[in-house]
Amino acid sequence: MQIQTIVDYFKKERERHLEELKQFLRIPSISAVTDHKGDILHCAEWVAESLRQAGMENVEIMPTEGHPVVYADWLHAPDAPTVLIYGHYDVQPADPLELWEMEPFEPVIKDGKLFGRGSTDDKGQLMLHVKAVEAFMQTEGKLPVNVKFCIEGEEEIASKHLPAFVETHTDKLAADLITLSDTQMHGPGQPTLMYGLRGLAGIELSVQGANSDLHSGLYGGAVQNPIHALSELLASFHDAEGRVAVEGFYDEVIPLSQQEREAFKKVEPDEEKIRKDLQVKDLYGEKGYSFYEQTTSRPTLEITSVSGGFQGEGIKPIIPNLATAKIACRLVAAQVPDHVMDAIEDHVVKHTPAGVQVSVKRSLWGNPFITPIDHPVMVSAAKAYEETYGAYPVYTRSGGSIPIVEVFGRLLEAPVVMLGFGLPGENLHAPNEHFHLENWDKGLETISRFWLKIAQSNE
Amino acid sequence: MQIQTIVDYFKKERERHLEELKQFLRIPSISAVTDHKGDILHCAEWVAESLRQAGMENVEIMPTEGHPVVYADWLHAPDAPTVLIYGHYDVQPADPLELWEMEPFEPVIKDGKLFGRGSTDDKGQLMLHVKAVEAFMQTEGKLPVNVKFCIEGEEEIASKHLPAFVETHTDKLAADLITLSDTQMHGPGQPTLMYGLRGLAGIELSVQGANSDLHSGLYGGAVQNPIHALSELLASFHDAEGRVAVEGFYDEVIPLSQQEREAFKKVEPDEEKIRKDLQVKDLYGEKGYSFYEQTTSRPTLEITSVSGGFQGEGIKPIIPNLATAKIACRLVAAQVPDHVMDAIEDHVVKHTPAGVQVSVKRSLWGNPFITPIDHPVMVSAAKAYEETYGAYPVYTRSGGSIPIVEVFGRLLEAPVVMLGFGLPGENLHAPNEHFHLENWDKGLETISRFWLKIAQSNE
Numbered sequence: 032m033q034i035q036t037i038v039d040y041f042k043k044e045r046e047r048h049l050e051e052l053k054q055f056l057r058i059p060s061i062s063a064v065t066d067h068k069g070d071i072l073h074c075a076e077w078v079a080e081s082l083r084q085a086g087m088e089n090v091e092i093m094p095t096e097g098h099p100v101v102y103a104d105w106l107h108a109p110d111a112p113t114v115l116i117y118g119h120y121d122v123q124p125a126d127p128l129e130l131w132e133m134e135p136f137e138p139v140i141k142d143g144k145l146f147g148r149g150s151t152d153d154k155g156q157l158m159l160h161v162k163a164v165e166a167f168m169q170t171e172g173k174l175p176v177n178v179k180f181c182i183e184g185e186e187e188i189a190s191k192h193l194p195a196f197v198e199t200h201t202d203k204l205a206a207d208l209i210t211l212s213d214t215q216m217h218g219p220g221q222p223t224l225m226y227g228l229r230g231l232a233g234i235e236l237s238v239q240g241a242n243s244d245l246h247s248g249l250y251g252g253a254v255q256n257p258i259h260a261l262s263e264l265l266a267s268f269h270d271a272e273g274r275v276a277v278e279g280f281y282d283e284v285i286p287l288s289q290q291e292r293e294a295f296k297k298v299e300p301d302e303e304k305i306r307k308d309l310q311v312k313d314l315y316g317e318k319g320y321s322f323y324e325q326t327t328s329r330p331t332l333e334i335t336s337v338s339g340g341f342q343g344e345g346i347k348p349i350i351p352n353l354a355t356a357k358i359a360c361r362l363v364a365a366q367v368p369d370h371v372m373d374a375i376e377d378h379v380v381k382h383t384p385a386g387v388q389v390s391v392k393r394s395l396w397g398n399p400f401i402t403p404i405d406h407p408v409m410v411s412a413a414k415a416y417e418e419t420y421g422a423y424p425v426y427t428r429s430g431g432s433i434p435i436v437e438v439f440g441r442l443l444e445a446p447v448v449m450l451g452f453g454l455p456g457e458n459l460h461a462p463n464e465h466f467h468l469e470n471w472d473k474g475l476e477t478i479s480r481f482w483l484k485i486a487q488s489n490e
Numbered sequence: 491m492q493i494q495t496i497v498d499y500f501k502k503e504r505e506r507h508l509e510e511l512k513q514f515l516r517i518p519s520i521s522a523v524t525d526h527k528g529d530i531l532h533c534a535e536w537v538a539e540s541l542r543q544a545g546m547e548n549v550e551i552m553p554t555e556g557h558p559v560v561y562a563d564w565l566h567a568p569d570a571p572t573v574l575i576y577g578h579y580d581v582q583p584a585d586p587l588e589l590w591e592m593e594p595f596e597p598v599i600k601d602g603k604l605f606g607r608g609s610t611d612d613k614g615q616l617m618l619h620v621k622a623v624e625a626f627m628q629t630e631g632k633l634p635v636n637v638k639f640c641i642e643g644e645e646e647i648a649s650k651h652l653p654a655f656v657e658t659h660t661d662k663l664a665a666d667l668i669t670l671s672d673t674q675m676h677g678p679g680q681p682t683l684m685y686g687l688r689g690l691a692g693i694e695l696s697v698q699g700a701n702s703d704l705h706s707g708l709y710g711g712a713v714q715n716p717i718h719a720l721s722e723l724l725a726s727f728h729d730a731e732g733r734v735a736v737e738g739f740y741d742e743v744i745p746l747s748q749q750e751r752e753a754f755k756k757v758e759p760d761e762e763k764i765r766k767d768l769q770v771k772d773l774y775g776e777k778g779y780s781f782y783e784q785t786t787s788r789p790t791l792e793i794t795s796v797s798g799g800f801q802g803e804g805i806k807p808i809i810p811n812l813a814t815a816k817i818a819c820r821l822v823a824a825q826v827p828d829h830v831m832d833a834i835e836d837h838v839v840k841h842t843p844a845g846v847q848v849s850v851k852r853s854l855w856g857n858p859f860i861t862p863i864d865h866p867v868m869v870s871a872a873k874a875y876e877e878t879y880g881a882y883p884v885y886t887r888s889g890g891s892i893p894i895v896e897v898f899g900r901l902l903e904a905p906v907v908m909l910g911f912g913l914p915g916e917n918l919h920a921p922n923e924h925f926h927l928e929n930w931d932k933g934l935e936t937i938s939r940f941w942l943k944i945a946q947s948n949e
Contacts, residue, residue, distance in 0.1 A: 229707060233805040241768035247818050248688060248890030252732075252790035253781045255774035258815075259793060262724035269718060273711075309700035315714040315845035322712045331711035334718060335807055340795025340816070346692040346854050348794055348818040356717075357799070359706050359807040386774035395805050431707030 032171050037479045040166045041472065048162050049145065049471070051081070055120075055154045056138040056147040062098055062121035062188045071098050071184050074120050078182055079103070085161050086168030087180065093200075095192040098184030102203070105164070106177045111486045113177035115206035117439060118157030118213065119186035122149035123460045130462035143468050150466040152459035156212035156452055157182065159474040166479065175486035179206060186213075190435045197442050208408045208485070209439045212474065214451030217298050217425050219467070222416035222477070224409060225449045226402050227328065227428035228436055230362035232371045233395025236261070236379065238339075238354045239388045247348040255386025257354040258339045264389065265356055267382045268332055272318040275332045279374040283366045287328055291404065294426040299323045327428035330371075331361045357394075361430060364401035369393075400437035401428075402446045407488055412448050415480035419473050450478065491630050496938045499625045500931065507621050508604065508927075510540070514579075514613045515597040515606040521557055521580035521647045530557050530643050533579050537641055538562070544620050545627030546639065552659075554651040557643030561662070564623070565636045570945040572636035574665035576898060577616030577672065578645035581608035582919045589921035602927050609925040611918035615671035615911055616641065618933040625938065634945035638665060645672075649894040656901050667867045667944070668898045671933065673910030676757050676884050678926070681875035681936070683868060684908045685861050686787065686887035687895055689821035691830045692854025695720070695838065697798075697813045698847045706807040714845025716813040717798045723848065724815055726841045727791055731777040734791045738833040742825045746787055750863065753885040758782045786887035789830075790820045816853075820889060823860035828852075859896035860887075861905045866947055871907050874939035878932050909937065 041048070060074035061067040078101045079090045087103035098121065106113070125135035125148050133139050138147030145155065160180070167174045181204055183193050197204060216223040240257040241250075270276040302322045306314050316325040325331070339354030341347035360371055372393050383389045402409055404426050416424040440447045452474035458464045500507070519533035520526040537560045538549045546562035557580065565572070584594035584607050592598050597606030604614065619639070626633045640663055642652050656663060675682040699716040700709075729735040761781045765773050775784040784790075798813030800806035819830055831852050842848045861868055863885050875883040899906045911933040917923045 231807070233807070235805070241770050245768070246890065247790070247792045247794060248820055248888070249785060250768075251785065251792045251818075251820055251889065252788055253773055253775040253784040254768060254770060255772070256792050258796050259724065259728060262721045262793065262796070265718065265721035266725040309704070309709075309713060311700050311713060311845055312847070313714070313845045314712055315843075316712040325712040326708060326710065329711055331706070333706045333710045333715050333807070333809055334721065334799070335706060335805055336799025336801060336810070337717050337721070337796055337813065338798075338801055340793070342795060342797055346694070346794055346816045346818050348690070348692070348792070348820075348854075350792055351795070354796065357805045359710075359805050361707055361710055361807075384774075386770055386772045388771070395807075429707070430710070431705065 032167070032175055032483060034476070034480055034483060036170045037166045038476055040170050041162070041475045049140070052145070052155060052158050053138045055081070055158065056149050057136055059136045060121050060184065061124050062185050063124055071121060075099050075101050075184060078120050081161055082180060085165035087164060087178070095196050097192040100184070100193070100196055101182040102180060104177070104179040105174055108174060108177045108486070111176040112207035113179065113205070114482065114485070115179045115181060115204055115209045115439070115443065116160045117181050117209060117211040118160065119153050119183045120157070121184045121187050122152070122154070123187050127462060132463055140468070144465040145468055145471070146463060146465040148464050150464055151453040151457040152464065153186065153213045155466040155471065156474065159212055159452065159471070159478055163475055163478045163482070166475070175482045179204060193435055194438045197438055201442055204443060206443055206445050208445050209443060209447040210450055211436070211447070212450045212452055214449050215453040215455055216451055216470070217427060219454060220420060220422060222420045222422060222424040223427055223451060224404070224412060224416070224424045225427045225429055225451060226404050226409065227364065228400040228433050229327070229430055230366065230368060230399035230437065231395050231397035231432050232360040232362060232368040233393070234358045234372055234375055235392040235394055236264070236356045236358065237390045238264070239390070240350065240352045240386065242352060244352050245350040247350050250350055254350060255384060256350045257387050258351060260384040260387040261337070261339065261354040261356055263384050264379065264382055265334055265337070267378070273316050274318070275330070277332065277374050277378040280330065280332070280371065283370060284330060285364050285401070287324065291328070291426065292324070294404070295321070295323050297425045298427050326430040328363055330363050330366055333359050335359045359395065361432070362399045364399045366399055368396040368398065397432050397434045398437045398441065400440060400447070402448065406446050408446050408448050408485060411484040411488060412450060412481055415477050415484055418480055419477045450481070491626070491634055491942060493935070493939055493942060495629045496625045497935055499629050500621070500934045508599070511604070511614060511617050512597045512606070514540070514617060515608050516595055518595045519580050519643065520583050521644050522583055530580060534558050534560050534643060537579050540620055541639060544624035546623060546637070554655050556651040559643070559652070559655055560641040561639060563638040564633055567633060567636050567945070570635040571666035572638065572664070573941065573944070574638045574640060574663055574668045574898070574902065575619045576640050576668060576670040577619065578612050578642045579616070580643045580646050581611070581613070582646050586921065591922055599927070603924040604927055604930070605922060605924040607923055609923055610912040610916040611923065612645065612672045614925040614930065615933065618671055618911065618930070618937055622934055622937045622941070625934070634941045638663060652894055653897045656897055660901055663902060665902055665904055667904050668902060668906045669909055670895070670906070671909045671911055673908050674912040674914055675910055675929070676886060678913060679879060679881060681879045681881060681883040682886055682910060683863070683871055683875070683883045684886045684888055684910060685863050685868065686823065687859040687892050688786070688889055689825065689827060689858035689896065690854050690856035690891050691819040691821060691827040692852070693817045693831055693834055694851040694853055695723070695815045695817065696849045697723070698849070699809065699811045699845065701811065703811050704809040706809050709809055713809060714843060715809045716846050717810060719843040719846040720796070720798065720813040720815060722843050723838065723841055724793055724796070726837070732775050733777070734789070736791065736833050736837040739791070739830060740789065742829060743789060744823050746783065750787070750885065751783070753863070754780070754782050756884045757886050785889040787822055789822050789825055792818050794818045818854065820891070821858045823858045825858055827855040827857065856891050856893045857896045857900065859899060859906065861899070861907065865905050867905050867907050867944060870943040870947060871909060871940055874936050874943055877939055878936040909940065
């Protein structure tokens with residue numbers, strides 16, 4: 032199969048493809064709002080029909096406890112790997128409506144950009160994969176790889192029912208790799224492979240002193256104050272150089288390779304600008320790591336809230352009997368949330384000051400995710416990008432968490448490749464959301480090249 | 491003058507005196523409730539008339555911005571000292587009414603106790619002084635000392651207007667000593683001289699990080715978290731042995747004398763019982779001092795409240811941009827609130843972690859109070875107690891603060907002697923308040939003996 036044939040097809044059909052994308056964008060498939068349940072169902076049907084038209088088989092609208100998942104497959108490339116494509120057909124609400132310069136659900140093209148809710152997140156990016164299927168089917172009559180689609184309708188409401196769905200259907204969804212286009216490039220013309228996401232571990236601490244609040248005049252100075260004890264405990268979580276001082280906290284961390292640290296130099300943000308934007312005198316973090324590394328590739332332990340004593344105006348001179356704090360850790364591969372929480376609990380037991388009792392409640396779990404940048408599928412993706420954009424991709428990690436990515440990778444035991452074609456500033460989740468059509472064209476080509484490459488690599 | 495004559499008079503007039511006290515108790519002079527403003531004024535007139543009947547001169551009901559002060563004097567003992575007697579004619583509300591075994595404002599005598607709101611706090615104790623005046627005037631035609639009364643109507647609402655009143659009338663109120671009976675004895679039959687009260691200094695801390703809350707995934711680990719910074723700061727206020735670690739904090743403290751520490755041994759509470767009552771595993775305080783000393787005679791620094799981050803249910807993974815804490819210090823003689831707050835501010839400046847700004851607001855001031863136990867007026871009081879009760883008084887300090895005591899002592903430059911005749915368990919501020927009439931009789935005698943003694947000491 033020749034990539035030029037495919038690219039020519041995209042050129043020829045461009046206007047129709049974009050018209051179809053506009054149809055997709057006109058459906059207000061807002062998952063968060065019950066009133067839009069009909070639109071959600073209509074949208075799932077639209078996606079299913081679009082997949083059928085492209086040439087996919089076994090198209091199904093599969094129910095979940097929430098909004099349905101659209102499944103489809105084409106499995107006639109016996110010697111080639113199977114790619115599972117994830118995406119979502121639901122969108123964010125359009126509020127505040129008055130800040131839109133156009134109707135959010137009446138898409139328009141202006142200055143090479145397609146405006147409309149869902150244009151970049153994720154309908155526009157999802158359609159790249161559907162139209163790549165169509166191109167191969169129309170020109171070659173077949174696909175270079177086996178393809179499965181799993182398109183959900185609840186991404187904007189935290190993919191509530193998808194993990195259970197994936198777990199129930201591991202056989203049906205089984206694949207050699209998972210791809211998605213739902214993230215952003217580092218900048219215009221700069222292809223980007225985001226290869227890591229951080230995980231989460233959340234713990235709540237509760238420090239109990241006496242059995243009731245005490246008069247600070249009558250007891251102050253002779254009983255442990257839970258706020259003092261909690262402060263000591265919280266202060267003990269970090270050392271003087273910003274490292275987490277919990278024994279064993281870093282044990283499972285895969286250290287950054289020299290290759291990764293080199294790659295990050297291309298995407299490091301301007302720390303001085305960040306400092307000024309946040310209006311802080313100094314940035315502050317783990318010694319020996321850059322801002323970028325600290326926020327994407329190193330695990331952190333942050334106290335997200337603290338509370339104790341009288342919360343009204345003025346000073347009520349009491350020793351409270353309770354003080355609480357909540358902790359959120361961001362984890363990196365290959366930390367296991369429960370192992371990290373074990374280490375924190377041990378630390379708490381060891382550092383609990385005299386005179387109080389501390390109880391611990393675990394309340395957030397999320398595994399970190401990584402696909403090594405030297406994994407063969409990542410190498411193929413990098414080449415596909417380079418040939419399309421004329422630029423080698425940068426490698427990035429995100430400091431945040433997209434738990435579903437890790438769920439796919441873990442349950443299907445396959446690498447995940449995030450082929451993001453969004454750009455920073457495209458206003459996802461905000462008014463005037465748009466998608467640069469330059470990346471529509473390049474996205475179609477990159478995906479097609481990627482399929483051809485992974486098909487070859489299997490030969 | 492012979493004390494026996496006076497004591498005989500008290501015996502003879504006992505029934506009438508108690509009837510008059512009951513009249514006083516029947517007036518619901520609740521200062522906190524606006525509806526009782528008429529009762530307050532009626533009560534002030536009742537007190538004024540009672541003072542006139544006893545033989546006091548220049549009786550005046552003096553307005554303040556709140557409830558009036560009743561003033562009276564008798565100044566015909568040119569060679570004797572002048573005693574200013576403080577007391578209050580207002581009472582606490584009687585709620586919850588359903589827990590009273592009698593009507594709160596319909597006093598009854600039962601088992602040697604007089605029940606009714608105000609019986610021990612402070613109408614019963616105040617009347618001891620009025621009736622002592624009456625006894626001397628009726629039997630001797632004169633008093634052994636010069637006497638002034640300053641009776642307020644706002645003690646139960648924090649003596650709001652009295653400091654300004656005293657400041658305005660220092661000449662009129664000038665005295666060689668101030669006495670009051672508004673505190674408690676250590677136990678039945680055990681006369682008590684409470685000679686010290688702690689002062690207060692209150693400070694509010696505010697730790698500012700970035701200019702808004704930050705996503706913990708995108709910034710966590712690279713900017714200072716105000717809760718971390720605050721925790722470090724709060725933990726730095728004490729050392730590992732429970733001492734306040736603020737430089738200069740103890741500089742102005744008058745150390746406890748051996749005599750005081752010996753005296754405390756007679757009043758030390760059972761620490762094991764306290765520990766059990768509070769249901770804590772250990773008590774915890776400044777090393778080298780007993781529970782009693784820690785809570786009455788040593789200064790303390792207590793964090794009374796702390797707050798930062800999302801206060802709702804669950805974990806919201808943000809770095810808050812603000813964290814706050816409030817601090818209440820209890821001070822002992824001769825600490826000065828503003829000096830202590832200077833030291834704390836210096837400490838804060840020195841210990842502020844990188845990446846945040848801390849602001850400080852001073853918000854509570856109260857001087858500590860002490861009358862040295864070897865002061866001549868204290869020695870006279872001790873003798874008067876011993877001769878009346880057949881037991882030498884114990885010396886106590888309170889960990890709490892009664893700011894007006896210090897105000898009198900400071901503005902009038904005179905020692906204050908607290909001649910308390912209440913007993914623990916007499917339910918002041920609670921239902922079924924009562925006063926043991928044994929201490930009515932002994933109170934009258936003690937006060938009379940005290941006046942005779944200080945008159946002699948001046949000769």
